[in-house]
Amino acid sequence: MIKIDNLIKRVGDKVILKGVSLNITKGETVGILGPNGAGKSTLLKVIATLLKPTSGEVTIDGLDLKKDPIKIKSKLGYLPHASLLYDHFTPYENLKFFSKVYYLDNVEERIHKLIDDVGLRLFTHEPVKSFSRGMVQRIAIARSIIHDPEILLLDEPHTGLDQQAIGILNNVVAKLQERDVTTLIVTHDFLQAAKVCDRIVIVRNGRIADDFLLEGQDINLLQKRYQSVVEGDSNAI
Amino acid sequence: MLFKGAMALAWKDLYTEWKTKQTISTMLIFAGLVVIVFSFAFDPMNTTVKAIIPGLIWVIIVFAGLLGLNRSFTSEGKNDTIHALIVAPLDPSSIYLGKFISNLVMILIVEIISIPFLFILFDFKFHANLLYFILTIFIGTFGFVSAGTFLAALSSNSRSSEMLLPIILFPISTPILIGAVQATKIQLISPDKFASAISWMQLITAYDLIIFVACFILYEYVQEV
Numbered sequence: 001m002i003k004i005d006n007l008i009k010r011v012g013d014k015v016i017l018k019g020v021s022l023n024i025t026k027g028e029t030v031g032i033l034g035p036n037g038a039g040k041s042t043l044l045k046v047i048a049t050l051l052k053p054t055s056g057e058v059t060i061d062g063l064d065l066k067k068d069p070i071k072i073k074s075k076l077g078y079l080p081h082a083s084l085l086y087d088h089f090t091p092y093e094n095l096k097f098f099s100k101v102y103y104l105d106n107v108e109e110r111i112h113k114l115i116d117d118v119g120l121r122l123f124t125h126e127p128v129k130s131f132s133r134g135m136v137q138r139i140a141i142a143r144s145i146i147h148d149p150e151i152l153l154l155d156e157p158h159t160g161l162d163q164q165a166i167g168i169l170n171n172v173v174a175k176l177q178e179r180d181v182t183t184l185i186v187t188h189d190f191l192q193a194a195k196v197c198d199r200i201v202i203v204r205n206g207r208i209a210d211d212f213l214l215e216g217q218d219i220n221l222l223q224k225r226y227q228s229v230v231e232g233d234s235n236a237i
Numbered sequence: 238m239l240f241k242g243a244m245a246l247a248w249k250d251l252y253t254e255w256k257t258k259q260t261i262s263t264m265l266i267f268a269g270l271v272v273i274v275f276s277f278a279f280d281p282m283n284t285t286v287k288a289i290i291p292g293l294i295w296v297i298i299v300f301a302g303l304l305g306l307n308r309s310f311t312s313e314g315k316n317d318t319i320h321a322l323i324v325a326p327l328d329p330s331s332i333y334l335g336k337f338i339s340n341l342v343m344i345l346i347v348e349i350i351s352i353p354f355l356f357i358l359f360d361f362k363f364h365a366n367l368l369y370f371i372l373t374i375f376i377g378t379f380g381f382v383s384a385g386t387f388l389a390a391l392s393s394n395s396r397s398s399e400m401l402l403p404i405i406l407f408p409i410s411t412p413i414l415i416g417a418v419q420a421t422k423i424q425l426i427s428p429d430k431f432a433s434a435i436s437w438m439q440l441i442t443a444y445d446l447i448i449f450v451a452c453f454i455l456y457e458y459v460q461e462v
């Protein structure tokens with residue numbers, strides 16, 4: 001589904017990604033872990049078409065990122081740190097706008113269902129600027145999946161969420177897993193990573209340091225492998 | 238598809254403006270102040286003062302326009318909503334077109350309100366052909382906004398975008414502005430030379446088309462983050 005071949009991303013004279021190769025099959029839920037500044041968000045941005053690779057190939061669903069960006073974009077859902085929402089618009093107006101931008105038809109029902117799913121039905125017509133961080137994040141989640149993406153890219157989706165919202169998010173991910181959606185989750189939360197992911201990629205210093213399958217929500221295995229790769233390494237960043 | 242996306246974006250911007258009225262009110266206040274200050278500075282009853290009216294019209298359009306253009310992309314920086322537009326399957330050109338339409342509509346609203354206001358305050362008797370006058374204002378604004386929208390996108394990546402935009406927009410829009418001021422002046426002040434107003438207008442139209450098409454195609458490269 002996602003094929004990355006020797007991806008290098010340079011900004012100025014700083015090399016952020018130093019040759020990343022990764023092959024992700026359809027329906028996998030991949031947790032991307034690593035210390036701060038390792039290049040995880042950058043990797044996600046490249047896949048999300050926000051940053052152009054300096055060199056290397058990225059193919060998604062057989063389409064080349066450089067040649068068919070529009071087709072690829074309609075398959076991608078992206079949830080970064082920022083909410084990507086218009087403050088003075090209500091959740092309804094935000095979702096309505098983004099459904100137009102994704103060229104969707106007959107969206108009324110879907111918008112209301114999404115707002116229900118993230119538990120903000122009572123706030124459907126309140127402007128987003130009056131929301132708390134967690135509420136904004138819930139609408140941001142709804143925004144990122146409005147077009148039923150085939151690939152979902154989540155950058156630290158758990159930060160700022162209460163337990164209930166984490167539950168909602170994990171439910172969303174679980175529902176997508178049933179539908180064979182490919183999900184990439186960047187996170188620092190081992191517990192959540194172990195809960196939802198079936199494969200872990202550890203990024204360190206712009207390179208992939210480890211890549212393994214995770215079965216049975218084995219958080220101990222996850223911690224052990226993470227420590228052996230990252231910790232005790234003084235120049236982790 | 239291209240147009241549908243552009244309309245969605247333009248509609249979003251205008252609806253935002255309708256709700257907040259932030260930009261348009263700044264633009265209108267600025268236009269009003271210019272008119273009023275000039276009406277204090279020059280005695281509107283003096284007939285020679287009429288000669289400054291064509292210039293005043295374009296001063297309002299350029300500076301009020303800059304206020305709007307500056308906001309059109311920096312406003313997308315809040316919550317990184319510009320990234321949402323980039324990850325969406327929108328053609329880059331339709332983002333340009335959408336922003337162009339919303340900027341154009343906003344400036345046109347300011348013109349529709351402030352130009353009659355200017356005429357009234359200066360007690361100006363309008364003898365020109367109204368249709369040609371409106372056309373002149375429109376094509377001048379069209380070119381200014383085409384270049385302005387493009388350069389606003391370019392400068393919004395910079396930290397001092399508010400300062401950068403006027404500096405880079407000035408050289409590019411100068412031909413349009415010279416033509417527009419000349420054409421307006423001939424129509425309002427010396428209608429007997431109408432033929433040369435027409436040739437100025439042809440020049441602006443040609444320049445408009447080149448600028449618009451170039452910006453439309455090149456926008457893709459400005460959007461690079």
Ligand SMILES: Nc1ncnc2c1ncn2[C@@H]1O[C@H](COP(=O)(O)OP(=O)(O)OP(=O)(O)O)[C@@H](O)[C@H]1O
Binds near residue numbers: 038042
């Ligand atoms: N636009 C940029 N210009 C220059 N350097 C950048 C830019 N964006 C990121 N970097 C650098 O690239 C490196 C990787 O950044 P990135 O945001 O991908 O890290 P991360 O793995 O997501 O970290 P975190 O866990 O803190 O979110 C950092 O050292 C950062 O300073």
Ligand SMILES: [Mg+2]
Binds near residue numbers: 040041042155
């Ligand atoms: Mg990050």
